[in-house]
Amino acid sequence: MISHPSRHCTVELQALPSRIGQxxxxxxxQLRYWHLDPLIDRASLGVTxxxxxxxxxxxxxKLCTVEIEVLLDRLTVSVHDHDPRFPELREADPTAxxxxxxxxxxxxxxxxxxxxxxxxxxxxxxxxxxxxxxxTALETRPVAAAPTRQPYxxxxxxxxxxxKGFKPGVHRRRPEHAPARSAVAG
Numbered sequence: 001m002i003s004h005p006s007r008h009c010t011v012e013l014q015a016l017p018s019r020i021g022q023x024x025x026x027x028x029x030q031l032r033y034w035h036l037d038p039l040i041d042r043a044s045l046g047v048t049x050x051x052x053x054x055x056x057x058x059x060x061x062k063l064c065t066v067e068i069e070v071l072l073d074r075l076t077v078s079v080h081d082h083d084p085r086f087p088e089l090r091e092a093d094p095t096a097x098x099x100x101x102x103x104x105x106x107x108x109x110x111x112x113x114x115x116x117x118x119x120x121x122x123x124x125x126x127x128x129x130x131x132x133x134x135x136t137a138l139e140t141r142p143v144a145a146a147p148t149r150q151p152y153x154x155x156x157x158x159x160x161x162x163x164k165g166f167k168p169g170v171h172r173r174r175p176e177h178a179p180a181r182s183a184v185a186g
Contacts (some may be wrong), residue, residue: 007069007070007071008068009030009067010067011023011065011066011067013065014063014064015052015054015055015058015062015063015064015081016055016062017055019051023051024047024048027040027044027047027068031068031075034070036075039075042109043128046077046105046126047068047079049102049105050066050077050101050124050126051064054079054081054083057087058082059083061082062081063081064081064082065079066080073129073131074128075127075128075129076126076127077126077127078123080121080122081122083121084116084120084121085122086122089102091103105126108126108128110127111126112125
């Protein structure tokens, strides 16, 4: 079942490898629809890791619900399953082929956690900020000088036609803008 009220999406599934890829595509499409494209990679990685944990560890079944919700300036991704055992964040052996899922969720998210869900089951969740940091002024910073040729050094150019205020070796950083948002709900 998939529901899409304005800024909330729920997907119920059995956490099998083929379904995990489908949910990742649903999450990506929903974030595009909400104009939250910059969050797609991190949200997709996080939900993949949480669903993989359900697939590998959850008992008595692999049934779960994925919820994504935007409240104020936070995207919350939650995975509900029927196993009351909480996952543990642990340090994986460098040669291990698994065991890094929660560490990756912690690394890409703003916050994460686990809470009980009813008498049996749990919810594992993570959040991502939806608002880009505000940059109030243009910043300039020197760039490490590498041997370069001057622009317009071809024959016939006596003076480089620099824009007013442009200096070689200095780059201006543009402020990062928040994603465009529609005034229409949804």
